[in-house]
Amino acid sequence: MSRIGKAPISVPSGVDIKVDGQTITVKGPKGELTQDLPAPISVSIEDNTITVNRPDDHRDNRSLHGLSRSLVNNMVVGVTEGYVQKMEIFGVGYRVVAKGKDLEFALGYSHPVPIAAPDGITFAVEGATKFSISGIDKQQVGQIAANIKRLRKHDPYKGKGIRYEGEQVRRKVGKTGK
Known part of the structure; x- marks a missing residue:
């Protein structure tokens, strides 16, 4: 069994x-x-x-x-109890701003990236580089977090990007000059 x-x-x-x-x-x-x-x-x-x-x-x-x-x-x-997924943004000029119930990201693109809050999901911004996603459906909270993370995946060389709080990013060494 x-x-x-x-x-x-x-x-x-x-x-x-x-x-x-x-x-x-x-x-x-x-x-x-x-x-x-x-x-x-x-x-x-x-x-x-x-x-x-x-x-x-x-x-x-x-x-x-x-x-x-x-x-x-x-x-x-x-x-x-509900579910909460905390996330962090790393990178120069990368930030998140709350626009009503929604989020707006500045991720180095030529335009801001808006993310609308679906029903049952609430966003909370805890500074320019930290935010959290909360809701009662674990699958929905995880899927929204994965979609946001996909906007700017972490870079293994400089460590820039969006990641879950406490996530360890494996860093690579850049190529050496002659």
């Missing part, structure tokens, strides 16, 4: 869970999330714990078991 999949999920107080066929809806103090689970996977709720079950030990069902449990757990954590 999957070690991740067999672990029960504890439901904190204030979180309401509804299962309708293969669709699970989690509602909490920060919002509501809905997820469709794969066909062979079933969910049962007993005494403020959620268990994710699979019908047999077929290879596909084993892989979907752990995935489904992680998705449901991410939903429970998201509606109670």
